[in-house]
Amino acid sequence: MATEPNNTPATNTKVIAKLLVTVAAMFGFGFALVPLYDVFCDFTGLNGKTGEQVNSFNSYEADTSREIKVEFLTSLNEYMPWEFKATQDSVIVHPGQPIKIDFLVRNKTDKDMIGQAIPSVAPGLAAKYFQKTECFCFTEQKLKAGEEKVMPVVFIVDPSISEDINEITLSYTFFIKPGTEGAKRRVKTSSISKTLANHTN
């Protein structure tokens, strides 16, 4: 029982030192959450992150008894001036069967630009089973002014995917590579209020 008041500089310093170490550790923990979160998402496939599931060989036998509909969604980040679409809206696949789909991208500007496509899979739990052998999202895409490009994706749906999943959506968002030509880090507030004014009028 610590009952004597022991408010000496030494005892106080001990308490302060311990608490300051905790503060520093928790500040670090906040930053540690960033890689932890990525590891967690990659490991579980939560959040629709496909991670690096590159499958370079056909190790599956196609399960012809099942059919899964894979839909394609393309979108552009707010200031991306390119044109981007899939050559088909959806495809019916058997799990284990490799499929190649082409996407079209065109740089509509008169400047050379670098873009990066970020994939996302819904439902999130399907992400782990959605494996890409080849994808334009693995690398940055450099497009000259006005250039058009056909970009293939080859994927296989792992046959061990849950029986409950019959539909998968693969979504790509094209971003301007941060810090390169055309990239704006911040949106001017005035442009938001203009948009708002246009909506309310």
Place this chain on the structure above:
Amino acid sequence: MSAVIEEHHDDHHDHKPTGIGRWLFSTNHKDIGTMYLWFSFTMLFIGGALALVIRAELFQPGLQFVEPEFFNQMTTLHGLIMVFGVIMPAFVGLANWMVPMMIGAPDMALPRMNNWSFWLLPGAFGLLIASLIMSIMGMGSAPNFGWTFYAPLSTTYGPDSTDYFIFSVHMMGISSIMGAINIIATIINMRAPGMTYMKMPIFVWTWFITAYLLIAVMPVLAGVVTMMLTDRNFGTSFFNAAGGGDPVLFQHVFWFFGHPEVYIMILPAFGIISQIVPTFARKRIFGYSSMVYATSSIAFLSFIVWAHHMFTTGMPVATELFFMYATMLIAVPTGVKVFNWVSTMWKGSMTFETPMLFAIGFIFMFSIGGFTGLMLAIVAADFQYHDTYFVVAHFHYVLVTGALYAIFAAIYFWLPKWTGNMYNEKMGKIHFWISTISVNLLFFPMHFVGLAGMPRRIPDYNIQFAEFNQWASVGAFIFGFSQLILLYNVVSTIRGRKHVKATDQVWEGAEGLEWTLPSPAPFHSFTTPPTVK
């Protein structure tokens, strides 16, 4: 029937510094506590004024007074000021005043740091409010992304003043961390002989645990705003998908801070209620040790429930179920507390002075907020309630009729000890009843419009919600202006003309070291430590 024992005693003459220097350079726990409380009171009126702008705009559907963009700034600053500028400083102020007196110490353990942690706050809030003043003067928007400052609203789309906001949050965080270190050092090192941990008053216990929560999560808040800062200004991409980051990560890090934060704002309130109820029931608190364990369990559980704020971000069912059950588990220790308060009142000889009225109001209305919290914890139901006025109703019941009512109760309870004068009891009761009726008129209809689907943070709404919103707005203005009664009562009690002098014990049923000191409490509390049996 009054619990006040009328008895006169001599005024105490203390040697205290005079002039502005007394406050600027103060190392006295009472003066610093007083400054914290006045700061909080000032912020209450500023944050309340912003709330009244919101309610005036929502009195009718359509746009009346403010542009949507300005409305967003109102909701943002109202939230930030009320959370960081009112509730937290008020509790720190009460801790400053009461913790040394309750444990038999002469002052706080680290008086100079105490001064610094207070004087950071006016700077922090000056910066935040400066952004609002600049916005009113047409020099760009104040923070407009909600008090939760979700990325990318606060990163990619944040106005220039976001950097003011970030610096302001950093300063508030440093202030809170230093305050917490001070309170922990005081409680560990400065208890009077015989004051073992399990003899400490519950208010001291709840603040002890709250201080640890602050130490654990304020650095995480500092981390998340630092990430925002570098995302905005130094080209990192923590929350920017274009650079490989993830906006949902923001929500995880923010709520890892944010959920313990809500317990930081309620645990000291539990402590206050646990001091007041036994006093006016004239019984010892029922289940002292279970109160301590319940508070600790709530603090522990608060770290593993954060994702219940984000059920709609697309988590897998297993994760949602985990966070749902963990959240519901918090109802158990909280239920223990409510049970103990009710059991303390059971067969007690109760009187209903203003602090007791606010305490009972707290128990009743905080429980309403607790129940709506349970409803929100249900994953399936949350998809319907998420981001509606039901959520607004829920957290205002726990924060206004919960935390703020506890602060009101504490002020009425300890004001006679601080000033040596009894406050005007009749005025206190009027304040309680007007506040309680108007606050329910204000927040109860929000449950209904929320269940019917009215979204929060939107300046316009469907005409079907008009009537309930009009009730709420009327309630808001009555509630807001009724706080002037408290201001008047506090100021006139401090001046003390025509007021009854308070005795040392103040309340008939009051027990504890703080009531053995004279009223008003001398400038230095226990210069020789008392002995606790």
